[in-house]
Amino acid sequence: MTGPIQVLHVDDDPAFADLAAEFLEREGDRLNVRTETSPENALEPVREDDVDCVVSDHDMPEMDGIELLEAVRDERSEIPFVLFTGKGSEEIASEAVSAGVTDYLQKEGGTDQYTLLANRIENAVERYRSQRAVERGKRRFEAIFDNTYQFTGLLDPDGTILEANEAALSFADTERDAVVGDPLWEGPWFESSPDARESAREGVEAARNGDLYREEIAIHGVDGEAIVDFSVRPVTNEEGEVILLIPEGRDITELKDRKAALRRKERRFEAIFDDPNLLVGLLEPDGTIVDVNDTALGYVDVDREDLVGRPFSEAPWWTDEYREAVEGWIDRAADGEYVEYDAVHPTDDGGSVTVEGTFRPVTDADGSATRIVVSAKDVSERERRTRQLERRTRELKRRNERFDEFASFVSHDLQGPVSTVRGRLDLALDTGEMEHVEHARRAMERVDHLRRDLVDTLRTGEVVSTVESADLDALFETVWTAIDPPESASYTVDDASVEADVDALRRLLENVVRNSIEHGNDDVEVRFGAFDRGIFYEDDGPGIAPEHRDHVFTPGFSTKSGEEGIGMGMASVRQIVLAHGWEIEIDEAAELAGVRFEIVTE
Incomplete structure (x- = not known):
């Protein structure tokens, strides 16, 4: 090792101490010599670790060299100590060796002694420093080896276990002596898993050939199975020869679980x-x-x-x-x-x-x-369906309100004909005149007409389904027969056709014809035909006053009073018109003297 060497020379003769220091520094360019004439004072730099070697005379008044050696050893047990004395003897040498002196050299004449002393100092310090380096390395190795959570060991190149650290031993709940000397793959870490044993063998073989081996394996310990990052690496000397193997295992079970x-x-x-x-x-x-x-x-x-x-x-x-x-x-x-x-x-x-x-x-x-x-979720379609449902709900509510209104009108309008039936039958029983029975029968027919009108009105929105070409003449003939008007009544129909739901159009015509008969004379005359925008119907009855035309299609409205005015037929007409997508207008008859209904179908 290189580096300066701090030497403490202790001698009660200051002249000799200075001379020796000068020669020593001349002989050894690495030596820095500090002199001290008092052994007591010499201990202070030793305590402070400021010196690498102590050179001391033996015969000194305060304490001799042996006593100083013992004092130095109490402070620093391993520091080199050279006894350099002019009065040597076997007894002193023996005492010095017993006290732990590093070297013993007797003073002689001439300068060659300083060359020898310088050489002895350098050799002693080199050995001291080497030993300290080894000790530090050993302590570091032990600290790393036994103070790590990793499983670590030392192997011969053939795989024989030389050492195993505490982490590895504790994992397998075993002792050092139980595993040292065995092949790695026969260790307790691998005994329950053939795959793990094979990995241990492969790891030793690879590392013995100079290669690093690394694999994730499952091994078993006292607390169960663990996933280990297992490796075996070679240690080589200066010639590149594999002299040791170091197996290591890092428990990555928790890491694997976290990754999973x-x-x-x-x-x-x-x-x-x-x-x-x-x-x-x-x-x-x-x-x-x-x-x-x-x-x-x-x-x-x-x-x-x-x-x-x-x-x-x-x-x-x-x-x-x-x-x-x-x-x-x-x-x-x-x-x-x-x-x-x-x-x-x-x-x-x-x-x-x-x-x-x-x-x-x-x-x-x-x-x-x-x-x-x-x-975020696109709820546009749901919103659209919600709005559609809300519209349907409002429509249903309005329809139910109309149904409630119809029920009120029917209840009100039924009171007239029902009262007529009761009154006429009472008169017939009292007088025996059949004329009253006939009147009662007609009133019952009105009740039946009201029922049919109500059913037709409630069904209007649903009955218009199949649209086809309807021949006006043939259709009107079936209506006229169903109504059974007075014999003196008559009709005229154009030779034409219209696209419509035939059943719904038939009910519409029944209502307007019945309305003409009820509001006109027995010899009522009606016309049915086509015009440039659709179809029309007119009669020669009393007509409908202009101020009533906006209300004619309102359920319950009637231009007649008394027992004949039930006011539901025209509401049914309007519903059928709307169900077809048509429009209806009221005007004066074009050829006859009564009312004209124009139904715009275009």
Whole structure:
């Protein structure tokens, strides 16, 4: 080893001490000599570890060289100590050796003695330093070997166990003496697993040939199985020969479990991230975009590379009215809050979609948010169905209200004919005149007409289904027969046709014909035909006053009073017209003297 050597020369003769120091430094360029005439004072630099070697005379007044040696050994037991005395004897030499002197040299005349002394000092210090280096290395090795959680050992090149550290021994619940001398693969760590034993053999073989061997294996210990990062590496000498093998094992069971758990989380996240039904984004806690999925990109005309690194609130999914709210949602999620939101996103085709979503923090072991996952579901179709359902509900409500209104009208209008039936039958019983029975029969016919009108009106929205070409003449003939008008009544029909639901159109005509007969004379005349915008019907009855025309189709409305006015037929007419998508207008008859209904079918 190189480096300066600090020498302390103790001699009660200051002149000799200085002379010796000068010669020593001249002989050894590495030597730095400090002189001291008092043995007591010489102990201070020794205590402070400022010297590498002590050279001392023997005969000194305060204490002799042997006593100084013993005092030095009490302070530093291994420091080189050379007894350099002019009065040597076998007795003194023996005492010096017993006290642990490093070297013994007798003073002589001439300068050659200083050359010898310098050489003895350098050799002693080199040995001392080498021993200290070895000791330090040994302590470091022991500290590493026995104070690590890794399983570590030493092997002969043939695989025989020379040492095993405490971690390895404790894992297998065994003692050093029980394993030293055995082949590695026969050690208790590998005995329950043929695969592990084979790995141990392969590791020794590879390392013996100068190669590092490394493999993950399962070994068994007192507490069960462990997954170990197992390796065997060679130790070579200066000639490159393998002289030792070092097997090591690091228990990675917990690491493997954490990795497996992390992978499960990653797979769950990937499943969410790649869900084609979700818009998903990954953000930094400050809202910077880390990644977005393909589904989210499908709603905007921008590449992923153009989005990563931008603030999420400035991304094209958000209009200006949402940006401030988005920043607030990010802040809340960064503070650990699970944030739910709903919004409207613009799309690249100029439209928009309604979404419902969340800002979910991803936290570390301390509960601090490390990422924010934003996910949203397009609920536009659900919203559309909801609105459709609401419209249907409102329509049903309005329809039920109309049904309630119809029921009220029918209840009211039935009172007249029912009262007539009762009155006429009472008169017939009292007088025996059959004329009253006839009147009662007609009243019952009105009741039946009302029932049919009610059924037709309630069914209007559903009965118009099959539309086909209807011949007006043939259709009207069946209506006329069904009504059974007075013999003096007459009709005229154009030779024409119309696209309609035949059954529904028949009920419409029955109502207007019945209305003409009820409001006209027995010799009523009616016309039915086509005009440039649809079909028409007119009669020669009293007509409908202009002030009543806006109310004719209202359920319960009638232009007649008393027992004949039941007011439901025209409401049924209007329902059938609307069900076809037609329009109906009321005017003066064009050729006859009564009312004209024009039904616009175009």
